[in-house]
Amino acid sequence: MLNVLILLALIGLVYVLVQYLARMVGYRFARGRSFRVLARRGKVPEELTEAADKVILDRARRRRAHKSHDPAYADLKTQPKPKLSTEQVQALKEARSAVREDYLDHMRPGFYHYVIIFMVASVAGLVLEMVWMFVSSGRTELRVGLVWGPFSPLYGFGACLLTMVLWNFRKAPMGQVFVLSALLGGGLEQTTGMLMENLFHAQSWTYFGLPDAITQWIAWRFIFAWGVIGLIWCRVVMPEVIYRIGEPTSRLQVILVALMTAFLIVDMLATVFCFYRKAQRDLGIPPANPVDEYVDAHFSDQFIENRFQNLVVGEDLEPNR
Numbered sequence: 474m475l476n477v478l479i480l481l482a483l484i485g486l487v488y489v490l491v492q493y494l495a496r497m498v499g500y501r502f503a504r505g506r507s508f509r510v511l512a513r514r515g516k517v518p519e520e521l522t523e524a525a526d527k528v529i530l531d532r533a534r535r536r537r538a539h540k541s542h543d544p545a546y547a548d549l550k551t552q553p554k555p556k557l558s559t560e561q562v563q564a565l566k567e568a569r570s571a572v573r574e575d576y577l578d579h580m581r582p583g584f585y586h587y588v589i590i591f592m593v594a595s596v597a598g599l600v601l602e603m604v605w606m607f608v609s610s611g612r613t614e615l616r617v618g619l620v621w622g623p624f625s626p627l628y629g630f631g632a633c634l635l636t637m638v639l640w641n642f643r644k645a646p647m648g649q650v651f652v653l654s655a656l657l658g659g660g661l662e663q664t665t666g667m668l669m670e671n672l673f674h675a676q677s678w679t680y681f682g683l684p685d686a687i688t689q690w691i692a693w694r695f696i697f698a699w700g701v702i703g704l705i706w707c708r709v710v711m712p713e714v715i716y717r718i719g720e721p722t723s724r725l726q727v728i729l730v731a732l733m734t735a736f737l738i739v740d741m742l743a744t745v746f747c748f749y750r751k752a753q754r755d756l757g758i759p760p761a762n763p764v765d766e767y768v769d770a771h772f773s774d775q776f777i778e779n780r781f782q783n784l785v786v787g788e789d790l791e792p793n794r
Contacts, residue, residue, distance in 0.1 A: 475745045573716045577643070582636055586718050588730050590636060591629035591737070598628025619740045620747055620772060630660055632706075635764030636715075639707040647704060654703020659696045666690030674755075675746040677784050748773040 582590075595618075602616045602625065618625045638657055642650050667687060669675045680686040685693040721727050748758075750768045760766045777784075 476725055486496065501625075507541070547578040573712065575718060577712055580715075580720075582640060582715055584734075585721055585727070585730055586715060587633050588734050588737075590632050591626075592733060593623075594632035595624040595626055598639065599623055599625040611763055615683060615780070619744045620780065621740050621743070622736075624737075624740070626741070627661075627665060631658070634661060635703055635706050636711055639711065643707060643712060649705050650704050654707070655696045655700035657703065658699025659691045662690045662695070663688060670744035673752055675748065679792065743772075747777065751777055 599618075600623075601618060603614065606616070608616050614624060617623060618627060633656065634657055638653065639650060642653065666676070669677065679689050680692040680695070681689055683692050683694075687693065687696075688794050706735070721730070746764075746768060750765060750772065751774065753765075754769065754774065760769050
């Protein structure tokens with residue numbers, strides 16, 4: 474599981490780097506719109522705005538000539554495309570960074586952000602884990618965690634937990650972030666493994682057999698990995714993700730997030746009751762009401778075996794070798 478979390482962190486880091494490069498290229502060949510918006514906010518040095526306006530006006534003149542089929546357009550398009558200077562690009566980058574930090578300093582992630590982060594991390598974690606299993610062992614194994622939808626909620630909860638706890642530590646020393654992330658990750662694995670075992674007699678992973686195993690569900694190497702993941706998430710990925718999500722700007726966005734939340738709640742409750750009835754069936758307890766009968770008919774042992782392919786119920790996973 475931690476192998477996939479490391480991949481998630483690396484992909485998040487690559488995403489941020491790609492966004493950075495895209496912005497740099499976009500600034501260099503921009504129409505100047507971003508520059509002008511930031512200039513109006515007073516985020517760009519005044520001496521740079523005149524040069525930026527020249528770039529904006531020149532590009533606007535080309536577009537107008539093209540739309541009106543101006544005969545001079547043939548000459549205009551042979552001219553070199555205006556670009557922002559290196560100084561302007563640097564100023565625009567610094568201005569955008571200042572706007573982002575100002576936004577982050579005056580807000581806190583809310584329910585809207587956590588729902589989106591949970592959904593994205595759950596799906597991304599599932600896909601990456603399936604890819605990892607195929608690459609590492611040649612197996613195609615479905616590793617969903619809920620009865621409906623392509624979700625692996627452990628990754629969603631992990632991303633939300635790191636965001637919730639580390640938000641106030643964005644500018645803290647790296648050592649503090651690393652230790653806190655390691656404790657959070659180890660605690661999440663231990664708690665999840667114990668709940669699955671004690672409530673449903675189910676197991677999805679085990680670290681028995683590893684030389685650095687602390688318990689069945691945590692090991693020193695993975696605690697270290699959690700620390701690295703949390704550090705990357707806190708310093709690089711999380712600020713950009715929260716800034717990109719932003720605040721809802723329309724009623725449609727709020728409605729969609731509300732519908733996603735309702736679906737996830739129903740999905741989780743159905744999953745819990747599915748395994749509750751599985752445990753009762755293993756004890757020979759017959760259905761006591763129409764709900765139990767419905768669950769037994771639609772979420773049978775065969776369904777659980779086919780749906781949760783990495784999960785074993787009522788037995789122990791083999792130790793690692």
